[in-house]
Amino acid sequence: MRFFITGTAGFIGFHLARRLLAEGHEVFGLDGMTPYYDPKLKEARNAILRESPHYHFEQAMLEEGDRVVGYAKAALPDVICHFAAQAGVRYSLENPRSYVNSNLIGTFNILEAARETVPGHLILASTSSVYGGNSEMPFRETHAADHPLTLYAATKKSTEAMAHSYAHLWKLPTTMLRFFTVYGPWGRPDMALFKFVDGIMKGRPIDIFGQGRMSRDFTYIDDLIEAIVRLVPCIPREGQGAGEHDSLSPVAPFRTVNIGGGQPVPLLDFVDAIERALGMPAERNMLPMQKGDVTDTYAAADLLRALTGYVPETPVVRGVAEFVAWYRDYHGNQ
Numbered sequence: 001m002r003f004f005i006t007g008t009a010g011f012i013g014f015h016l017a018r019r020l021l022a023e024g025h026e027v028f029g030l031d032g033m034t035p036y037y038d039p040k041l042k043e044a045r046n047a048i049l050r051e052s053p054h055y056h057f058e059q060a061m062l063e064e065g066d067r068v069v070g071y072a073k074a075a076l077p078d079v080i081c082h083f084a085a086q087a088g089v090r091y092s093l094e095n096p097r098s099y100v101n102s103n104l105i106g107t108f109n110i111l112e113a114a115r116e117t118v119p120g121h122l123i124l125a126s127t128s129s130v131y132g133g134n135s136e137m138p139f140r141e142t143h144a145a146d147h148p149l150t151l152y153a154a155t156k157k158s159t160e161a162m163a164h165s166y167a168h169l170w171k172l173p174t175t176m177l178r179f180f181t182v183y184g185p186w187g188r189p190d191m192a193l194f195k196f197v198d199g200i201m202k203g204r205p206i207d208i209f210g211q212g213r214m215s216r217d218f219t220y221i222d223d224l225i226e227a228i229v230r231l232v233p234c235i236p237r238e239g240q241g242a243g244e245h246d247s248l249s250p251v252a253p254f255r256t257v258n259i260g261g262g263q264p265v266p267l268l269d270f271v272d273a274i275e276r277a278l279g280m281p282a283e284r285n286m287l288p289m290q291k292g293d294v295t296d297t298y299a300a301a302d303l304l305r306a307l308t309g310y311v312p313e314t315p316v317v318r319g320v321a322e323f324v325a326w327y328r329d330y331h332g333n334q
């Protein structure tokens with residue numbers, strides 16, 4: 001099959017592209033190589049993908065509408081996976097405009113590309129952050145998600161609404177994936193795991209917010225990719241729901257799906273797992289809650305299970321050890 005994937009130099013897009021290439025698919029990647037974090041890491045991921053003759057790459061910004069649509073038309077994909085975005089909850093307080101540009105304008109251009117090329121399935125990355133101020137746990141796709149706490153969450157929720165309208169108007173089968181704190185090898189330097197490992201190895205204290213009284217439904221990257229690959233053939237069709245927890249729209253071939261294992265882990269247990277994997281203690285700098293952070297995330301995994309027969313299951317102890325092994329290797333066995 002032919003896949004058009006945005007964000008292939010990013011953490012998740014890279015892993016998905018690598019898996020699909022290994023399975024013999026054709027991948028058309030696009031990434032703007034933004035400087036939000038070290039572009040060398042993005043180049044290194046992309047260099048691995050470039051080893052495959054079935055990988056085609058265009059460096060472009062999502063905001064360049066004509067280029068994005070032109071590239072998509074040349075690719076004529078069976079499936080579009082839109083994962084490029086300005087990610088990160090905390091940075092949206094510092095640089096909100098980059099979220100409007102990448103996430104709103106950028107996603108609009110991808111929707112236009114989908115309208116022009118009519119793929120069999122349009123898959124877009126959303127986030128658990130859209131559940132924002134919800135207190136009912138676990139977070140279910142059928143719950144209202146109307147109280148975003150950051151502009152990041154607000155832009156992602158907006159892309160869900162934008163994609164729904166395109167799914168309705170142009171009969172584009174669309175699945176919005178809500179990811180829950182994804183971690184693993186080749187992970188993002190702005191996320192807690194990378195920062196904690198980096199800090200501990202360099203003998204620096206690590207900042208633990210909310211006095212550590214937080215929990216996350218951490219999702220190991222290979223599990224996330226397995227779930228996405230299984231969702232590719234689960235094409236939303238109007239009137240063909242998958243049971244009581246399905247979020248399928250009544251007026252469009254559109255659904256949202258959580259990808260999370262439904263097993264939240266206390267933040268301090270996560271730090272313990274890191275210390276164990278490194279064989280080094282952390283100097284813990286306990287701090288109050290950060291503006292915009294949510295205390296807990298907890299995915300209802302029933303819909304993912306109903307659609308794919310699969311839910312993420314890698315325990316954090318194993319996933320963190322895999323990350324540490326990669327980190328050491330990438331940084332030259334420090």
Ligand SMILES: NC(=O)c1ccc[n+]([C@@H]2O[C@H](COP(=O)([O-])OP(=O)(O)OC[C@H]3O[C@@H](n4cnc5c(N)ncnc54)[C@H](O)[C@@H]3O)[C@@H](O)[C@H]2O)c1
Nearest residue numbers: 007010011012032033034061062084085102125127179182
């Ligand atoms: N990693 C997680 O835990 C997580 C959780 C929830 C949602 N998500 C979502 O999953 C998707 C992938 O996240 P990731 O962790 O791989 O992030 P990432 O930052 O590693 O990857 C995103 C990629 O998009 C590219 N990009 C950003 N803005 C762009 C623009 N305007 N034009 C072109 N390229 C641009 C970046 O260069 C980067 O390579 C994002 O949509 C993110 O919001 C991730």
